Amino acid sequence: GAGVSQSPSNKVTEKGKDVELRCDPISGHTALYWYRQRLGQGLEFLIYFQGNSAPDKSGLPSDRFSAERTGESVSTLTIQRTQQEDSAVYLCASSLGDRTQPQHFGDGTRLSIL
């Protein structure tokens, strides 16, 4: 498709389980970002990938969170040993990499931890 694609759109899991969230960026976009949106709050930056450079992981809230990106394609955000406070919408965005360029967002994955 033409836009950023995220899967699954919804995920319900039990506390303590691991989850993987997937993001397929727009073709040709070198930069990829993950954000977290908790209920009633703004978006929190999690991690940023730019080409083959080392990712900016400064927003990851704990070592239970990790992300990978293969080249300039798909990215996976993994949350290990999920906690209830991890419940949120996880949004992925991609851009052409220049910071003047807008980020294009996917529809997000709504994660609910029981």
Next chain:
Amino acid sequence: AQSVTQLGSHVSVSEGALVLLRCNYSSSVPPYLFWYVQYPNQGLQLLLKYTSAATLVKGINGFEAEFKKSETSFHLTKPSAHMSDAAEYFCAVSGGTSYGKLTFGQGTILTVHP
């Protein structure tokens, strides 16, 4: 470091009335500023961006914003509200040492009454 403050978590207007959503930013370097709109269960859609060209920026759906450096503001306006404008609006800043990372305001929910 950068920050964004959106004044008013909820704004309510009548259909046909002026829409004014306020955004103030803080940035240690010349900022790039963005307004995004989010409809329920969707990702963020870019409305407009300021990247140091014209200070009055026109976006989609009749929205515009004016960058005022002296006031560190980037307020979003629309002369006449439409029912379809009801959504949540986010102001964001990019720049400084956080290459590519957007810092978002807390969002403003716009309600439009018939």
